[in-house]
Every structure is written in structure tokens, then in C-alpha cells.
Amino acid sequence: MSERVDVEQHRADVAELLAELADRPTEEVSIHREVLGRVLARDVVAPAPLPRFRNSQMDGFAVRAADVASAGPGTPVTLPVAGDVAAAPGEPVPLEPGTAVRIMTGAPVPEGADAVVPVEDTDHVTFNGIHDDSVTKVEVLRGRDAGEFVRESGSDVAEGAVVLRAGTVLAPHHVAAAAACGIARLTVRVPVSVAIVSTGSELVAPDGEPGPGQIWDANGPALAAAVRAAGGRVGLRLTVPDEPVIVRMGLERAAALCDVVVTTGGVSQGAYEVVKEALPEVTFRSVAMQPGGPQGLGRVAGKPVLAFPGNPVSAQVSFVVFLRDILRQAGSLPPLAPVPAVLDAAVGSPEGKRQLLRGRWVDDAGAGARVAVVGGPGSHLVASMAAADVLIDVPAAATTLADGAEVTTWAL
Ligand code: AMP
Numbered sequence: 217m218s219e220r221v222d223v224e225q226h227r228a229d230v231a232e233l234l235a236e237l238a239d240r241p242t243e244e245v246s247i248h249r250e251v252l253g254r255v256l257a258r259d260v261v262a263p264a265p266l267p268r269f270r271n272s273q274m275d276g277f278a279v280r281a282a283d284v285a286s287a288g289p290g291t292p293v294t295l296p297v298a299g300d301v302a303a304a305p306g307e308p309v310p311l312e313p314g315t316a317v318r319i320m321t322g323a324p325v326p327e328g329a330d331a332v333v334p335v336e337d338t339d340h341v342t343f344n345g346i347h348d349d350s351v352t353k354v355e356v357l358r359g360r361d362a363g364e365f366v367r368e369s370g371s372d373v374a375e376g377a378v379v380l381r382a383g384t385v386l387a388p389h390h391v392a393a394a395a396a397c398g399i400a401r402l403t404v405r406v407p408v409s410v411a412i413v414s415t416g417s418e419l420v421a422p423d424g425e426p427g428p429g430q431i432w433d434a435n436g437p438a439l440a441a442a443v444r445a446a447g448g449r450v451g452l453r454l455t456v457p458d459e460p461v462i463v464r465m466g467l468e469r470a471a472a473l474c475d476v477v478v479t480t481g482g483v484s485q486g487a488y489e490v491v492k493e494a495l496p497e498v499t500f501r502s503v504a505m506q507p508g509g510p511q512g513l514g515r516v517a518g519k520p521v522l523a524f525p526g527n528p529v530s531a532q533v534s535f536v537v538f539l540r541d542i543l544r545q546a547g548s549l550p551p552l553a554p555v556p557a558v559l560d561a562a563v564g565s566p567e568g569k570r571q572l573l574r575g576r577w578v579d580d581a582g583a584g585a586r587v588a589v590v591g592g593p594g595s596h597l598v599a600s601m602a603a604a605d606v607l608i609d610v611p612a613a614a615t616t617l618a619d620g621a622e623v624t625t626w627a628l
């Protein structure tokens with residue numbers, strides 16, 4: 217008779233077993249490679265100010281603000297145009313007092329100029345391309361204060377200041393900031409590598425042809441997807457037949473290659489409980505929950521191993537309840553907090569077993585909304601589970617919950 221524990225006890229034991237996953241090694245990656253979703257291991261510091269140099273925010277005319285202070289619609293100020301400056305390599309010549317230069321967005325503001333008058337505030341409605349020698353003078357129709365439309369060097373980030381914080385989960389806008397600062401390599405945490413071992417002589421890959429008595433492997437692809445969604449990496453995917461020696465070989469290989477090993481199947485009370493046979497050093501127990509009762513935890517070849525049951529709904533629920541938060545935390549993803557909801561109809565529940573029913577939002581989704589049970593309790597009902605939005609958590613002590621009862625839900 218295997219040991220019986222409640223869900224919280226098993227969660228705590230799994231968390232203790234997997235505590236080592238929190239301490240991630242680091243690696244350097246190029247921003248030109250796949251960095252999305254990776255977690256920054258160190259603060260990124262700007263090696264130079266950003267903007268790198270004082271530049272224009274508008275297409276217009278760089279001036280001394282004092283020279284155009286009196287300009288207004290009825291009182292234009294006319295300045296000679298001494299040249300122009302584009303967003304192009306090179307340094308502009310300093311601006312002489314009482315003159316203007318045509319300037320393009322992003323171009324360096326010449327020394328001596330302290331404001332930019334947008335082209336719309338002059339008698340030039342638009343520009344006709346750079347180096348237009350026909351522009352010899354400009355009528356400024358509106359005065360500008362010193363600093364207007366001038367982007368100061370370092371106004372976005374100062375040299376030596378932190379641009380990106382350690383722990384940031386990299387998204388496109390973070391890549392933009394690194395690139396703009398001239399940082400092409402980032403130090404990120406190595407994600408947790410998970411080995412997924414599906415056991416069962418009846419299993420065929422989803423792109424294979426099942427013979428009599430064979431079924432397609434749902435757990436391998438499902439758990440691989442779940443691991444990736446939780447910020448982990450799938451280090452190995454194996455399907456092994458119900459032969460203890462082969463299962464053992466597969467598990468040792470998995471342990472050698474990955475940080476943690478997850479198995480499915482072969483842990484309940486049948487005649488071919490191959491994972492139990494192959495892992496004599498692992499604890500197998502009955503967790504008071506449905507689905508997902510039979511669970512194993514321990515180590516194989518020094519690496520943590522979690523043994524989930526084989527029924528596909530049980531395997532997925534086991535991942536959500538026992539492993540997802542730990543992987544998310546190791547990958548610096550925010551926890552998926554339980555969401556309170558209201559039952560749309562009464563449900564019955566066996567005494568002493570926490571139920572994780574498949575549920576669907578009725579009208580609105582989210583905190584306080586109504587949720588309905590979808591499909592039956594069978595842990596083989598994969599299609600019913602695909603129709604679900606959440607798992608409805610029915611406490612172990614409850615035998616019935618009334619229509620309108622408050623429950624908590626786990627996002628899927
Ligand atoms: P087991 O605990 O190995 O007896 O598996 C329980 C049930 O889940 C059996 O009906 C298996 O055929 C089924 N099962 C086990 N592993 C998988 C899998 N990877 N994909 C789909 N069904 C599975």
C-alpha cells in the first residue's frame with residue numbers, strides 16, 4: 217500500500233526536491249539570435265549616453281532661440297540659411313549668430329544652436345530633399361525657447377546607467393534598447409532543461425500509424441509544450457516501451473542530459489507499472505487528488521525525477537499543479553496566481569479528494585466571473601480538456617458545492 221499525502225504536502229516535497237533549479241547558470245547570447253523570453257542574468261549598463269549626441273527632434277531649422285524670440289505669425293523673423301545638416305556621418309560646422317541651418321530629424325545640432333524651429337513654423341511648407349541650394353533664407357513664423365525640439369545627449373539614458381535590469385524577460389523592446397546602446401551580446405540565464413519520458417508499449421508518435429491496440433502519444437507533445445510555455449527547455453523527449461531495463465536506460469540517459477526528468481505512465485496499480493519497477497529508489501505515493509493521484513518523486517542518477525500518471529488529463533493536471541510554478545519561477549516568469557470564480561451549477565465531489573475539474577468561463581473570463589464544468593471526470597478526456605479554460609479547484613473536504621459557490625481556478 218503506497219503512502220497517502222495531500223496535494224499541498226506533495227507540492228511542498230516537489231518544491232524541496234527541485235530547489236536546485238532556482239540557481240541558474242548563465243550564458244552569453246547574441247541579440248541577433250533567439251533571445252526572446254530569455255531572462256537577463258545581469259544589469260545591462262549603457263556604455264555611452266543615449267542619444268549619443270545632441271540631435272534634432274524635427275525636420276526644420278537649427279537656430280539660436282534668442283534670434284527668433286520675437287517671431288510670430290504677423291512678425292516673421294528672416295534668417296539667412298547657412299547650409300544644411302542631415303542624419304548622416306560627420307560633424308556640422310558651428311552656427312553663426314543671426315543665421316539658421318536646415319536640419320533633419322536625428323541630425324546633430326550644430327554648436328551655437330540651441331533650438332530647432334520645425335519646418336511647419338516657417339515659410340518652407342516641406343523640404344525637397346537634402347542639400348537644396350535654393351534655400352538661402354527662411355522666414356520663421358513662431359519663436360522657440362532654448363532647448364525646444366533638441367534631444368540632449370544622454371536624455372534617454374546616461375552613460376553608465378542601467379538600461380535593462382537583471383531578471384528582465386527579454387521582449388522585442390528590450391532588444392531595441394540593447395541594440396540602440398551598441399550592445400550586441402547579453403548575459404542570460406540558462407533555462408531549466410527538462411527530459412520528458414513517455415512510457416507505454418502502446419504509444420505511437422502523433423505522426424505515426426497506430427496498429428491494433430496502439431494509441432498516439434499525447435503526453436510527450438503536451439508536456440513539451442507545457443515546459444516551453446513555462447520558460448523551460450525540452451532537453452530530451454523519449455518514448456519507451458514497458459520494459460523496465462529499457463525504461464531505466466532511458467531515464468539514466470535523460471538524467472545525464474537534463475536538469476530534471478519527468479515521466480508519464482507506469483505508476484498506478486496495474487500489472488505493468490514499469491516506472492515503479494525501473495526506479496526502486498523513487499518514492500511512489502497516492503496524492504489525494506483527482507485526476508493525478510498516483511505520483512512519484514525522487515532522484516535518478518543524481519537528477520530530480522517526477523513520475524506523473526499516464527492518462528493525458530492526469531499528466532497535464534500534474535504539470536499544472538506540481539511543476540509549472542517552479543519552472544516559471546526558475547525562468548523569472550510571473551506566477552500564475554489562482555483566480556477566484558463562481559460556479560455556474562452545483563457540483564458533487566468525492567470526500568477526501570481534491571478535484572481539479574475542467575472549467576470554462578461562461579460569459580466573462582477572470583476574477584469573480586462564472587465558470588462551468590466541461591466534460592466528465594474521466595482522466596482520458598483530452599478533447600474535453602481542450603475545451604477548458606481553467607481547472608476548477610474543489611477542496612478535498614467538499615462533497616457538494618452549490619450553484620453560485622465561490623471556487624478558485626488555475627489557468628491552463
Ligand atoms: P498507465 O498508467 O501507464 O497505465 O497509463 C494510464 C492510461 O493512460 C492508459 O490508458 C494509457 O494507455 C494512457 N497513456 C499513458 N501514456 C500515454 C500517453 N503518453 N499518451 C496518451 N495516453 C497515454
Ligand code: MG
Nearest residue numbers: 415416481482
Ligand atoms: Mg503505461
